[in-house]
Amino acid sequence: MLSLLGKYDPLKGEMAQILDKDGRIVNPDLEPKLSNDDLKTLYRFMVLSRVADDKALKLQRQGRFGTYAPVRGQEAAEVGSAYALPRSDWMFPTFREMAAMVVKGMPLESVFLYWMGNELGNAAPEGVNIFPISIPVGTQPLHAVGAAWAAKIKGDDVATLVYFGDGGTSEGDFHEAMNFAGVFQAPTVFFCQNNQYAISIPRARQTAAKTLAQKAIAYGFAGVQVDGNDVLAVYAITKEAIAKAHAGGGPTFIEAYTYRLSHHTTSDDATRYRTKEEVAFWEERDPIKRFQVYLQGKGLWADDYEKGLLDEVTQLVDKATDKAENWPAPSPEDVFKYTYAEMPWTLKEQLAKLLETLG
Amino acid sequence: MLSLLGKYDPLKGEMAQILDKDGRIVNPDLEPKLSNDDLKTLYRFMVLSRVADDKALKLQRQGRFGTYAPVRGQEAAEVGSAYALPRSDWMFPTFREMAAMVVKGMPLESVFLYWMGNELGNAAPEGVNIFPISIPVGTQPLHAVGAAWAAKIKGDDVATLVYFGDGGTSEGDFHEAMNFAGVFQAPTVFFCQNNQYAISIPRARQTAAKTLAQKAIAYGFAGVQVDGNDVLAVYAITKEAIAKAHAGGGPTFIEAYTYRLSHHTTSDDATRYRTKEEVAFWEERDPIKRFQVYLQGKGLWADDYEKGLLDEVTQLVDKATDKAENWPAPSPEDVFKYTYAEMPWTLKEQLAKLLETLG
Amino acid sequence: MARLNIVDAINLALHQEMERDERVVVLGEDVGRNGGVFRVTVGLLEKFGENRVIDTPLAESGIVGTAIGMAVYGLRPVAELQFMGFLYPAFDQLISHAARIRTRSRGRFHCPLVVRMPYGGGIKAPEHHSESTEAILAHTPGLKVVIPSTPYDAKGLLISAIRDPDPVIFLEPKKVYRAIKEEVPEEEYTIPLGQAKILREGGHLSLFSWGAMVPPSLKAATLAQKEGIEVEVIDIRSIYPFDIDTIINSVQKTGRAIVVHEAARTCGFGAELVAQINEKAMLYLQAPVERITGFDTVFPLLKAEEYYLPNENQIIKEIKKVMTF
């Protein structure tokens, strides 16, 4: 397998790709050596994400979910990158990383519980190395750098991977995180999902730079653009960046060039700011379809396989929904008891008053 | 005259220079066409800066000044850039821009008054387009972009130039300013004085990027490194960047490669973090000496000229000192009356109480 | 005269001020093409064009910082922040610059800037979408802070804010963005900053609140009346400067007072009101001034948000307690 990092110069507009939009292998020498099981697992996670996403939207419309930010269209970017991350490494998600989190070991019912409005869903199980979802855009890359740097100081063989969007690159904290990572050679992979929009703001309005990948030049380390709808390319490049981080090679910036096929969130109406034609153009580049063709070519996919898979993941999603919906509601105490290790008198007084009011 | 912007690629480590350290012309075709008067004025401002700087340090040691941040070593960077700025354009200084501000028309007594601890010294006279000094590092580039953008919206033929240091490039606000400038093609020149230190932190610790100039790539516009101790190169390149801004060409980032020969401020002790050898290396590259040799070569400088000049500027500095020292002390009202256009009752109440206490 | 909600009233004020004064520009995330995530700026881009209705990159400090440069240069920017929870990246620009340009330059420059944002809880939103930290802003010398609670006030106060020569933070109670409709005059009018509004007179107890806490305060007052307690309900409206005369006059009349706010209790603006009443009207007090507030906790996600927000039941209980002190 050839090296992908450094081979694609963002200043020349080069983008790493293995599968083209029709699922044809355009760069066979870059193809990662994955077992058939791995390939099928990647596919399954993408399909699971799509099904869970659809369910979430439906639940939201029925008032059973709060606001939700769909993954649709970005399955390859999330699944490919998360699958490349070793279990002992840490992931730092935003609100849009349902698929990545599930790949990393987050129970789907937890993600659902969170979006149903219970903080408990934001706590990864012990042993699953995922930071709680960060809502303020662009702020959590600093945490990923801090954790990576701490691992380095402690001598742990641990790297971190942080997700953020094209919009996130405009925040000051993104800049400070990239800069600290460069200076301290933190083992961090900055994984930018350039899905072309920050709510209604198109990518071209976000920055005058031709690519986001070239932003890494400002910090003295490698940035690379990858076809974010090509799960193989995303996997391969993330794997290499992670390996580099573990080997002491410092940070990498990956721009996954993709598209958000759905609304920004369930509160958004994307038809206000983009055309049908544009969406159709990207529907043709659907990451799942493309990978399906590839699998079919390898004899790993057929109609009945698809049907079985859909059944399986639909059941899984329904079960997760049930579990999350039947979770006990938070108590008044739950609002207070995690603010500090021990409740100060102020909180005790306020809680007592609340309990009194509730009768 | 050739174009300097774009000719020097920071990624290749190229730096614009006209005069070398010994005052020899190394790039005659770039030499700006300045009259003898202009050349002598540039020199005079640099010498004035040096004399005023020395005076400020002396006054500070005598307790007649507050904390002061000396310019020494950066005279070419400040004078050359400020001299290239048309009167109708706006300047956004930090705490270290005494020389640049004086070139732009700020009375020296105002600068002194400010450092003696009276806010009144921070108000440029009507018609002198200088924003008040900004102390928080990296924050004022946003104001320069906002003002430039406002000028564009209003249809004014006005550009802005903002000063900041190598340290300033690490702040999030610097990033946001550069990014907004790129997106809105604001007529702003970002003038970075890379004086190799942010207090004790050496440039290499500030960012892993090989040059600061290359940071502009992240924002989609030109960045260029210039020998900051070469007043001709600084003048020429700033002039070109300003002309480009006026012509609708958008922002430019200039990294003036220079050195702070003195302490960070009068509260600092630079011997704690840098060697005599390093300082000696840079003393040899003194911007004033170098330009003097150049002028001498043109028959514009001689010993008696220097003596006359020193007498003149010393008198000017002494007069500014007197004026500033004899300024009436601020009154209690002065603390209150500029907080809002009209004092709210809270301030009136607090002022009344203060006056009562003072008897 | 049309019946408008708060969103429409603000939209109308923006339209009229932009029409009247070409120095007024609007900028922020999604304010243009999308008309704002709450649709407050709908129609402005179409009417006034890209030069005056500006979709910015995603950077709050950038929005406020460039708006400062614009304001000092001579425009009248009205910046929108998407939620108050995303104000904090811009806090340095507000506190270190917007609030200080006038005094730093001894009046040579000033900063006529408005920063609008939706604030407060109760819309079942994700984390950081329910903040109400007006006390922090009120503690920042050089800023003015305004919170309308009705469509009529929203329009009049926003017009005053835009015309004010100093930076004004304009907080919009998003829980009631569309909940209240009332007659809003088509013609322009201003409501002076710094004045509270007596919504209901009463001689037994003064109830102070603002923003989305005004409706439950009014409801509680109605309930109290049924039990013979006459509650005077006062909408503070201007958090800084606040209307000390109206506040003190009311307490001197009633001798009892309660402040209701949804912000965290400790160091909330309620504490300042209690301190002022203590200083200026202690001898009139027949009971301690009580505070009904949010908790010193993070605002909970939707499954528990009902626990957090003060409501009319709590208020009426507290009214009775204070009356029988």
Next chain:
Amino acid sequence: MARLNIVDAINLALHQEMERDERVVVLGEDVGRNGGVFRVTVGLLEKFGENRVIDTPLAESGIVGTAIGMAVYGLRPVAELQFMGFLYPAFDQLISHAARIRTRSRGRFHCPLVVRMPYGGGIKAPEHHSESTEAILAHTPGLKVVIPSTPYDAKGLLISAIRDPDPVIFLEPKKVYRAIKEEVPEEEYTIPLGQAKILREGGHLSLFSWGAMVPPSLKAATLAQKEGIEVEVIDIRSIYPFDIDTIINSVQKTGRAIVVHEAARTCGFGAELVAQINEKAMLYLQAPVERITGFDTVFPLLKAEEYYLPNENQIIKEIKKVMTF
């Protein structure tokens, strides 16, 4: 036992905690080679090396944000900000993350972080070098806020802060950094967070202050005694959580109280103390609780800073006023 000033006492505490617990790391601008602009971290780099004493780039949000990642990962970072006036770029990381990691993750993660910084006026410094906005931090659920006023307390409180499982903001009164020397035990000791300290007992009036306002408060108490007024001087020390029992007990005994702080008056922490006293001890009060504070203005440059800071003359005048109410 050596006589140390506050700078030395903090330096000693850092040395000892770093020695004791290798998870403790120090980071900030100029904290390494330069030993900090106030020399608080002198000697640490030489002793503990570059891995644990880290000179960072010039970016406050970067410092606090990476320190959050470190803390959650398992280190015990002690971040230095150079002046409180440069806290605001880091405010979002503090309020939106440090303060919330525990509750956001329902206790799965926590953030044992200390952020130290010099605060307050009186050293004839440039703009932004004299801030005291502790009230803003106290209004932020999830943070603890500590202000020592003596070398002894500085050491004991800092050790507690470092060992605390939650984020603690440690504000150092730079006006008295080197002004007070006292015996500081060589051995390690802790002072629990959340406890005030009675510096001087007295039955006539309670005087509450913290940081650099403690010395003028003590001086005023001495002057008052000469006139027969027994003032109880209490150093609040912990701003959040604060020691309500000590405060209320004192007021119940004396019936009169004054709070002194240098922060701006409106929504300062003094307002919270007045509100608490009103709520919990109103019936004991023989006079309104008074506040002696900084103004609702920007802290002036050196030529006028004497006007801004409360001093013993003001305090003694106010004491007499309250006594004769």
